Amino acid sequence: DTGVSQDPRHKITKRGQNVTFRCDPISEHNRLYWYRQTLGQGPEFLTYFQNEAQLEKSRLLSDRFSAERPKGSFSTLEIQRTEQGDSAMYLCASSLGGRAYEQYFGPGTRLTVT
Amino acid sequence: SQQGEEDPQALSIQEGENATMNCSYKTSINNLQWYRQNSGRGLVHLILIRSNEREKHSGRLRVTLDTSKKSSSLLITASRAADTASYFCATGGNTGKLIFGQGTTLQVKP
Numbered sequence: 001d002t003g004v005s006q007d008p009r010h011k012i013t014k015r016g017q018n019v020t021f022r023c024d025p026i027s028e029h030n031r032l033y034w035y036r037q038t039l040g041q042g043p044e045f046l047t048y049f050q051n052e053a054q055l056e057k058s059r060l061l062s063d064r065f066s067a068e069r070p071k072g073s074f075s076t077l078e079i080q081r082t083e084q085g086d087s088a089m090y091l092c093a094s095s096l097g098g099r100a101y102e103q104y105f106g107p108g109t110r111l112t113v114t
Numbered sequence: 115s116q117q118g119e120e121d122p123q124a125l126s127i128q129e130g131e132n133a134t135m136n137c138s139y140k141t142s143i144n145n146l147q148w149y150r151q152n153s154g155r156g157l158v159h160l161i162l163i164r165s166n167e168r169e170k171h172s173g174r175l176r177v178t179l180d181t182s183k184k185s186s187s188l189l190i191t192a193s194r195a196a197d198t199a200s201y202f203c204a205t206g207g208n209t210g211k212l213i214f215g216q217g218t219t220l221q222v223k224p
Contacts, residue, residue: 035212045213048211108154
């Protein structure tokens with residue numbers, strides 16, 4: 001257990017539905033990252049926050065995706081109008097700003113879109 | 115986008131043997147890290163090597179870095195069944211955004 005938690009661990013949804021995932025980072029970590037991992041591949045960066053500010057977004061993050069980190073604590077990742085191609089593991093990680101590369105990952109949320 | 119390739123994609127060895135996996139990357143880096151992922155779970159940080167380092171050890175792990183060839187290797191000595199997992203290299207810049215390789219799946223047979 002790294003101290004980063006994610007909820008839910010598994011989500012099955014029908015195409016077209018909206019889903020929201022939550023990540024609770026290690027409490028003193030000011031940076032929070034979201035990654036997506038498809039089967040047999042390494043994680044791919046989606047976006048990251050420093051405190052409540054979203055500083056970078058990958059082009060993988062289409063208009064259907066939105067991430068927030070109100071108050072600089074937990075973060076949510078919402079996917080609207082889900083598509084089968086969104087099926088993946090969504091990983092959250094956190095770090096201290098001064099050691100941004102030393103990231104602690106949560107267990108992930110596995111999304112299956114049917 | 116993936117940073118590069120990992121080699122081999124899959125590796126099967128007997129307990130007690132050494133396992134070596136390689137990673138190549140494309141851009142200049144500040145550091146390179148190795149992570150382990152057990153089936154269907156999150157990633158666990160194993161070791162970080164900075165761009166000005168050539169070799170680093172941690173327990174049964176040895177990592178080398180050759181910046182001229184843009185490559186790194188991870189050696190696990192005296193492997194155990196519990197080492198069965200996928201191993202990923204990741205490169206990071208100043209923002210902390212990590213770019214991962216495609217991973218090597220290691221199976222250690224008891």
